[in-house]
Amino acid sequence: MKNFSNQCDERQVIERGRAFQYGFLTLFALMTLCFMLSSGFELHVFDDFTTYMFCTWPAITVCFTMMIVRDAFDCINRSPGIALFSIYGLGGAFVIVSTVIEIVRGKAAIFAEGLIGHAAAELLCGFCCVLVCVVYWIHAAKRRKALKNAEKE
């Protein structure tokens, strides 16, 4: 029988839409928070680069996490994202380790000139990558277990 879609089935399309929606709302909320802090309360907490990273990475992480948890990332006619997320997680771990080394050597700082600086943004980026990778691996393990149980029934 012909598939309904070349990539995702109808439930996965809905879940993906929901994940993008939550990601967008997270981005919007964080951008509003940054704007309120800097313009509303005259509190300059982040530099420009850190503001960008602080808004985007949590939003991307929320979007990916929702897709993974709701079984909407690995589509029916596509190879699983194990390799992709492993590289993603390793990249995140590399960013964390290299940033920590730079902080220890004194080449980077979490606080610079009274603002939260680049190093904090890089740590956040790395943490988000590792978090998504861990969520994917845990969910993949749960899915394998569920498949075994389904085959037994």
Add this chain to the structure above:
Amino acid sequence: MARNIRIKVARAALDMTQSDLAAAVGVSRQTMNAIEQGEYNPTIKLCRAICRVLGKSLDDLFWEEE
């Protein structure tokens, strides 16, 4: 939404697993599981595909008795 035990019974009668039925109708196994658990309300297109594969009518599998 209530669990749809009738799909499970119909596929068991044909000795099909969730994965077999999901592959036959072109959806993921998780989606088929969500339909059986009553967590997802499928479109009429998918309902018809499931009925066709299992050799049942829409009433047999999806009509909710009051």
